[in-house]
Amino acid sequence: KGIASDMLGALIDRLDQGPPRRLFAGTDSDNRASQRVLEKAGFMRDPLQEVPGRIAFTRPVGGKIGMG
Numbered sequence: 491k492g493i494a495s496d497m498l499g500a501l502i503d504r505l506d507q508g509p510p511r512r513l514f515a516g517t518d519s520d521n522r523a524s525q526r527v528l529e530k531a532g533f534m535r536d537p538l539q540e541v542p543g544r545i546a547f548t549r550p551v552g553g554k555i556g557m558g
Contacts, residue, residue, distance in 0.1 A: 494524070498531045502551055510553035514539065516546045 505511070515533060517524040528547045539546035 494527045495530060498527060502531060502549070505551040506554045508552045511551055513549045513551055514546065515548075516540075516544050519543050519545050 502513075505513070513533070514536070515528050516539070517528070525545060525547075528549075531549065533547035533549040536546045536548040539548070
């Protein structure tokens with residue numbers, strides 16, 4: 491239904507108004523739906539943070555005050 495995508499998008503929009511920081515997220519390795527939500531929200535896979543059975547993602551936010 492897109493609820494997770496909408497909520498994540500709203501969170502990122504809000505955090506983009508603040509200081510620069512990095513978000514971290516993870517899913518079970520077989521949870522393609524959640525992985526797709528993160529990818530659509532601009533998260534990139536972060537193999538250095540992964541552990542067996544989990545896929546890790548990261549995304550920068552913030553530092554965009556006054557940019558639109």
